Amino acid sequence: MASRADVERLVNSFYDRVRSNAVIGPIFNDIARIDWEHHLPKMYSFWSSILLGEQSYSGNPMVRHIELSRMTAMTETEFSEWLRLFNETIDALFEGPKAEEAKTRAANIARLMLFKIQTI
Ligand code: HEM
Numbered sequence: 035m036a037s038r039a040d041v042e043r044l045v046n047s048f049y050d051r052v053r054s055n056a057v058i059g060p061i062f063n064d065i066a067r068i069d070w071e072h073h074l075p076k077m078y079s080f081w082s083s084i085l086l087g088e089q090s091y092s093g094n095p096m097v098r099h100i101e102l103s104r105m106t107a108m109t110e111t112e113f114s115e116w117l118r119l120f121n122e123t124i125d126a127l128f129e130g131p132k133a134e135e136a137k138t139r140a141a142n143i144a145r146l147m148l149f150k151i152q153t154i
Contacts, residue, residue, distance in 0.1 A: 035085060035127075035128045035130070035132040035133055035136065036086075036132065037086075038078065038082055038086065038088070040128070041078055041081045041082045041085060041086065042078050043127060044081065044123060044124065044127060044128070044136070045074060045077045045078055045081060046074065047123050047126070047127060048119060048120055048123040049062075049070070049073075049074065049077070051119045051122070051123060052116075052119060055115065055119060057111065057112060057115040058112050058115050058116055058119075061102065061106055061108075061112065065102065065105055065106045066102065076091070076093065079091040080093070080095070081136070084136075084139055085132060085135065085136055085139070095143075095147070096146075096147060096150055099147050099150075099151065100150060100151055100154055103151040108148075108151050109148075110148065113144050113147070113148050116144065117140060117141060117144050120136075120137070120140050121137050121140075124136055124137055
């Protein structure tokens, strides 16, 4: 994974899985009613900033997920499923140090998010 095009492939493929997933799909489709045309470019920037140092994302994911947790269950179950899909997507498309870094960063952010949701 070395370019913005790689990140876009990762994000597109990940959210294809998310959309049709029984555990977390409904959070995106029915609770947040995601506008994908808006959400996907934001996620390209988020992951490009993390993995490629692009500095194109500005936002506050923690706040958004705390809000979501007031509307629906955001527990260990949902976060494990999110991570499982993310890791599955990475492993299907990429290998090497950046691929491993992506999985580690996702796991760390997910752990922090769940912690904040549980303690706030
Ligand atoms: C249970 C797990 C998760 C669920 C169900 C979930 C769901 C969502 C939803 C529904 C949104 C869209 C909110 C909106 O715009 O209305 C969102 C945004 C976002 N999510 Fe997650 N998410 C999860 C975990 C994560 C994790 C682990 C990360 C990071 C590694 C992440 C990163 C983001 C980012 C960056 C945004 C965009 C925030 C913004 O700037 O508006 N999410 N998520």
